[in-house]
Amino acid sequence: xxxxxxxxxxxxxxxxxxxxxxxxxxxxxxxxxxxxxxxxxxxxxxxxxxxxxxxxxxxxxxxxxxxxxxxxxxxxxxxxxxxxxxxxxxxxxxxxxxxxxxxxxxxxxxxxxxxxxxxxxxxxxxxxxxxxxxxxxxxxxxxxxxxxxxxxxxxxxxxxxxxxxxxxxxxxxxxxxxxxxxxxxxxxxxxxxxxxxxxxxxxxxxxxxxxxxxxxxxxxxxxxxxxxxxxxxxxxxxxxxxxxxxxxxxxxxxxxxxxxxxxxxxxxxxxxxxxxxxxxxxxxxxxxxxxxxxxxxxxxxxxxxxxxxxxxxxxxxxxxxxxxxxxxxxxxxxxxxxxxxxxxxxxxxxxxxxxxxxxxxxxxxxxxxxxxxxxxxxxxxxxxxxxxxxxxxxxxxxxxxxxxxxxxxxxxxxxxxxxxxxxxxxxxxxxxxxxxxxxxxxxxxxxxxxxxxxxxxxxxxxxxxxxxxxxxxxxxxxxxxxxxxxxxxxxxxxxxxxxxxxxxxxxxxxxxxxxxxxxxxxxxxxxxxxxxxxxxxxxxxxxxxxxxxxxxxxxxxxxxxxxxxxxxxxxxxxxxxxxxxxxxxxxxxxxxxxxxxxxxxxxxxxxxxxxxxxxxxxxxxxxxxxxxxxxxxxxxxxxxxxxxxxxxxxxxxxxxxxxxxxxxxxxxxxxxxxxxxxxxxxxxxxxxxxxxxxxxxxxxxxxxxxxxxxxxxxxxxxxxxxxxxxxxxxxxxxxxxxxxxxxxxxxxxxxxxxxxxxxxxxxxxxxxxxxxxxxxxxxxxxxxxxxxxxxxxxxxx
Numbered sequence: 053x054x055x056x057x058x059x060x061x062x063x064x065x066x067x068x069x070x071x072x073x074x075x076x077x078x079x080x081x082x083x084x085x086x087x088x089x090x091x092x093x094x095x096x097x098x099x100x101x102x103x104x105x106x107x108x109x110x111x112x113x114x115x116x117x118x119x120x121x122x123x124x125x126x127x128x129x130x131x132x133x134x135x136x137x138x139x140x141x142x143x144x145x146x147x148x149x150x151x152x153x154x155x156x157x158x159x160x161x162x163x164x165x166x167x168x169x170x171x172x173x174x175x176x177x178x179x180x181x182x183x184x185x186x187x188x189x190x191x192x193x194x195x196x197x198x199x200x201x202x203x204x205x206x207x208x209x210x211x212x213x214x215x216x217x218x219x220x221x222x223x224x225x226x227x228x229x230x231x232x233x234x235x236x237x238x239x240x241x242x243x244x245x246x247x248x249x250x251x252x253x254x255x256x257x258x259x260x261x262x263x264x265x266x267x268x269x270x271x272x273x274x275x276x277x278x279x280x281x282x283x284x285x286x287x288x289x290x291x292x293x294x295x296x297x298x299x300x301x302x303x304x305x306x307x308x309x310x311x312x313x314x315x316x317x318x319x320x321x322x323x324x325x326x327x328x329x330x331x332x333x334x335x336x337x338x339x340x341x342x343x344x345x346x347x348x349x350x351x352x353x354x355x356x357x358x359x360x361x362x363x364x365x366x367x368x369x370x371x372x373x374x375x376x377x378x379x380x381x382x383x384x385x386x387x388x389x390x391x392x393x394x395x396x397x398x399x400x401x402x403x404x405x406x407x408x409x410x411x412x413x414x415x416x417x418x419x420x421x422x423x424x425x426x427x428x429x430x431x432x433x434x435x436x437x438x439x440x441x442x443x444x445x446x447x448x449x450x451x452x453x454x455x456x457x458x459x460x461x462x463x464x465x466x467x468x469x470x471x472x473x474x475x476x477x478x479x480x481x482x483x484x485x486x487x488x489x490x491x492x493x494x495x496x497x498x499x500x501x502x503x504x505x506x507x508x509x510x511x512x513x514x515x516x517x518x519x520x521x522x523x524x525x526x527x528x529x530x531x532x533x534x535x536x537x538x539x540x541x542x543x544x545x546x547x548x549x550x551x552x553x554x555x556x557x558x559x560x561x562x563x564x565x566x567x568x569x570x571x572x573x574x575x576x577x578x579x580x581x582x583x584x585x586x587x588x589x590x591x592x593x594x595x596x597x598x599x600x601x602x603x604x605x606x607x608x609x610x611x612x613x614x615x616x617x618x619x620x621x622x623x624x625x626x627x628x629x630x631x632x633x634x635x636x637x638x639x640x641x642x643x644x645x646x647x648x649x650x651x652x653x654x655x656x657x658x659x660x661x662x663x664x665x666x667x668x669x670x671x672x673x674x675x676x677x678x679x680x681x682x683x684x685x686x687x688x689x690x691x692x693x694x695x696x697x698x699x700x701x702x703x704x705x706x707x708x709x710x711x712x713x714x715x716x717x718x719x720x721x722x723x724x725x726x727x728x729x730x731x732x733x734x735x736x737x738x739x740x741x742x743x744x745x746x747x748x749x750x751x752x753x754x755x756x757x758x759x760x761x762x763x764x765x766x767x768x769x770x771x772x773x774x775x776x777x778x779x780x781x782x783x784x785x786x787x788x789x790x791x792x793x794x795x796x797x798x799x800x801x802x803x804x805x806x807x808x809x810x811x812x813x814x815x816x817x818x819x820x821x822x823x824x825x826x827x828x829x830x831x832x833x834x835x836x837x838x839x840x841x842x843x844x845x846x847x848x849x
Contacts, residue, residue, distance in 0.1 A: 077161040077180060083146060087134040090148060092162065099162050099182070103135045106151040107287040108297050110254075111164065113182040114280035115195075124254055125476075125485050126517040127284070127301050153287055166249065166285060174249050174287065176202045178270045182281045189276055190467035192480050197255060197281045200265065200272035207247050208659035209271065210291075210647050212261060213240030213514070214547035214555065216527040222542040222647070222662040224263045225271075232258030233484045233513050235461045236528050240516050240550035241273070241484075242298060246653055248289025250298060252516055254282040256485045258466070277480045291549070291650040296641040298551045303520025305553050307638050309506045310773040311383045312452070313630050314343030314746040315620060318385075318596035320562065321348035324366040325373045334604040336380050336744070340617065341624045342603075343745050345377060346385045346596070349456065350417060356393025357415065357422050360443035370448045378449070381745045385452035385510070388440050390460070390490055391415075393422045398439045407432030410472050411462050411479070424460045427486050429475035433493025440494070441501055452508040453494060455523075458487040459513050487513045491521035498522075504775045510592075514552050524554035524592050532561030532569045532576065532597065537583050538677035542662040544590060548645040553637045555645060556592035559583045560601055568599030571607035575682040578724065581615055585727035586675040588619040589667045591644050615725040621742045622828045628738040628751050628768070633668045635769025635785070638778070644668060652698040655715075661696060669766070670735035670759075672703065674720075674728040681724055692719045695728060702733040702761045709826035711761065731820075733761030736788050738768060738815075747773055755834075756788070756815040757825050758797065758849075764790040772806050782806035786842075795819075795849045802842040813840045819849055 078096035089102040089110075100119060102110040110127075112119055140147040148155040153174075154167040165176040178200040185196045203209075209224040216236050221227055224243070231239040241253040243261075253259070257277035265272055273283075286297040299305070317335065322328050328345055335342045351367060352359045362370045374384045391413050392399040402408050402425050412421040426432045444450060462468055472479035491509055498507040507522040514525040525547055530536045540557045547555045560571075560580040569576045580601060587593050600607055603616050623630075636642035643650060646666040648658035658664075667673050674695045680686065697703045699715030706729035712718065720728050731737070737757045743749050751770070758764070771783040784804040790797055797817060816834040818825040825831045838847050 077163075080146065080157065080159040080162055083139070085139055088131070089137075090139060090146075092146075092157065094162055101148060101155065101157075101164075102131075103137045103148070103150060104129070104131045104284075104301065105135050105297070106137075107153060108301060109153070109155065109166075109285040110282070111182075111285065112280055112282050113162075113184075115184045116279065120279040125256065125488060126252070126254055126515070128303050128517065128520070129301050166287070168287075174289075175245065175247055178202045178266075178272075184278075184281065187276070189480060190470040192277075192470065192478060194277040194480060195279065197275045197278040198272055199253070199281055199283055200270055201251075203263075203269060203271045204247070205268070206656065207245055208649065208656075209243055209245055209263065210546055210649060211240065211243045211250075211550040212546060213238040213242075213550050213552075214525055214527050214543045216530050216536075216539065216543055218539060218543060220538060220542055220662040221660075222545060223660050224261065226264045226268050228263055229261040231261055231273075231484075232466070233459050233487070233515070234466060235459060235463070238513055238525075238547075239484050240514060240547070240552060242516055242550040244291055244294055244549055244649075246649055246659065248287065250286040250288065250294035252284040252286070252298060252301070254284065256482050256515075257480055258470075258483045290653065291647070292643065295551050295643055299519065299641040302517040302551070304641060305519040305637055306522050306776075307506060307634060307771070307778055308508050308522070308554075309383070309451075310627070310631055310746045311343040312508050312592065313627060313634060314593065314624065315341060316344040316346060316385070316592070316594035316596070317342050317602055318346035318348060318594065319600065319602070320596065320598045321350060322346075325368060325370070328373060329376060331602060332377055332380050332382060334602065338604050339744060340603050341620050341742065341744050342382070344383045344385055344452065346454065347387065348454070348596075349387045349389070351386075353417070356396050356399075356418070356420075357389060358392030358398050359396045360388070360398060360440055362444070374449045381748065383451040384449075385454055385508070386444060386450045387454040387456050388444060389457050390427060390436070390455070391422045391424055391457060393418070393420060399423065401439070402432060402435060405431060405435060407435060409460075409474065411460050411469055413457065413461055414463055424486075426475050427490035427493060428482060430493075432475070433489070434497070437493050437497030437501075441497060445498075446502055451505065452510070455487070455491065455494070455509050455511045458490050458511055460486050484515055487511055487523075488515040488518050488521070491518055491523045495521040495523075499776075506774060506776065510556070514547075516551065519552050519554075523552070524556060525552050526555070526592075526594070527557045529562040530558060532564040532579060534579060534677060534679045536561055537579065537586075538663070541586065541665070541675050541677060544645055545647045545662075545665050548591070548643050549647045549650075553643060554591045556590055556594045557583075557587070558596040559587040559594060560597050562597045564598070571599050571601050571605065575679065577608065577612045578679060578682045581612055581724060582676050582727070584616055585619050586673075588623045589671065589673045589727075589729075593623055611724070618725065618828055619727075624743045624746070625739045625741070625828065626737075627743070627746055628740045628754060629668065629670070632738070632767060632769040635771070635783070636767060639769075648698060652700065655699045657696060657715075658698055664695060670731050670737050671706070672697070672730040672732065674730070676722045676727055680722065691722055693722050693728065694719055697730060703730040704733065704759050704820060705729075705826070706731050707827055709820055709822040709824065731759050733759050734764030734790060734792065735759045736764050736766035736790055738766070750810060752810050752812065753814050754816065755830055756817045756838075757820055757831075758790050758817060759820045760790075760792055760795070763792050770806070770809065772808065777806065784809055786840075797838070797847045797849060799838070799840055799845050799847075801844045811841065814838070815840060817847070817849060
């Protein structure tokens, strides 16, 4: 078995070999119905199918006489309304029918086959489908829990979270994945299939996914500890629908402030108030667009971690510093850890109320073993929030919170995490949910105590459901190498395919062999430039890592700086597009960074492409992850990259306007100042002016680029940008439609309103044609100017 030594460490393997997995192919004896679903009595245990909705099914199985009474940490939908279904008892199978599915339960094996209403099989549990096996892990008696599914040869599988050091594979069909959260390894137990369904395993223990069982005809998911098998089935068949159902079960992602979609400037680490204010001045005085400045760790040095004190000798006026940033229209983010050194009042207070764990971090700075608080304990979460709120967040007016080190990270001592006692139970059963519960506490505290300011949390690890806690996942402490950069692209894609809509990486990488790279060297300039181009088309756009790498830095030559500025300004021009996508994330459970299978599920040629994705409905993004211009042998390397244009549409080269039919591979030139970007025919892209910060100018004058060749639509979203009034309906949308045959643009009437809403928009419509309307700058001329006042309008072009 894959990783058997690590996965079943200290387990009773001989017992497993003798007994096998209990429950495999347990026969159905009888069943009972209730409003929520059907419970099956088996000859070995129980199985329950809860009909959450017509297209959401929860499946539970146990070898015991009753199911665990645990409340899900992930699924927060209580399904208050019963869903209609029928049950038909046949000779060999029981059939459950909803308005969208037929579930066929084999009486001899209890295996479930999922079909659409026509009877076509969507997927099926394999023989030996749901099973539990006794095991002893880290000295703890428990049960391994397994589910196994049939997997046809043409199936492709996505999701599973972000695994920063993973290879380039985008498709989990035929490969295995460690699903235990630890340093540089993530796990979000959500999987999407091109067969039209999704799965989510509601188990929080360290797990493994095996994607090539029985000659690559099956896959299985094995959790090392649990009292029952528990998974959710979502029927799309489209990926957007699957993600919508996942977030219906686990919670919507709230809106971030508009500023959060601009550029974050961060460094490991700014050492003083004076340094931060200098960075502010260098950005603003040089008219470089930026929205956020970040204070990373150890601003408390030499005090213990968890003191929540900005060392006065280096930060004499924290409130004045943040006020100065706000006066310059900058937002401020600070790193606050869930770890406490002994000798701090915060440590003592948490210890006194029983809010600390036995899990420690070997502090790389002080070489002390510092302690994690119990994020599963609601009273400890409340106290933790109150400490940070009163010492730092609300006291000084910070706008965002960087949640570092939240695995929790205790190095190789993973058994100590298993043996830890959380408020909810043994660490072995809550191995992967620390970050989920930690962000739950700070999000709830923020919403309660800091009204009118949208929460934003940057987290190093994420789990299913964490999107509801205003969490953005970043891909951890990756190295400043092209190999690591190359890995980030598929990991970002799969993190978002796991239902977490906001993902980012440290542009340039975090470290170079744990030191700062020499960013003035050509090879590091090339790396940073390519990574920055990718960052500009990531959900969150963020510079961070060791060494000076701000856009104004003297490390950059003027050609490098010009390229960085071009992409920075392009990001800001695209904010009307990006913020509208964010509106869809909140209102429609949309996915902004999209695996190609979201939009081209029927084109099998996209299934294994690891380094291309859609950014919203319009942009096909093709990061350049190869070192071509610097280093050994650069002169002999072709300055091109291969890419595939998905079938079924035509594509515009964003830079030149050249149109190419989809369904073919291209080899394109990649000069240093350009990343290949293609726009799908029928796209409508609103572009604003270049701005120094996200809300500098009202969006009353928009260049509206239309890419002819197909019909298209775009939903435009606006709100008050910073507060939560949108949840009370203070928002507005209107839909732009392009009829290609009639060459006609129609704009719907505006739905909704909010305080300060623009009374009119001027849309300078540009029909892209070759150089006309291409590239990053404003168009050479407009094809028609449309004044929109909120009433429906139709324009012939």
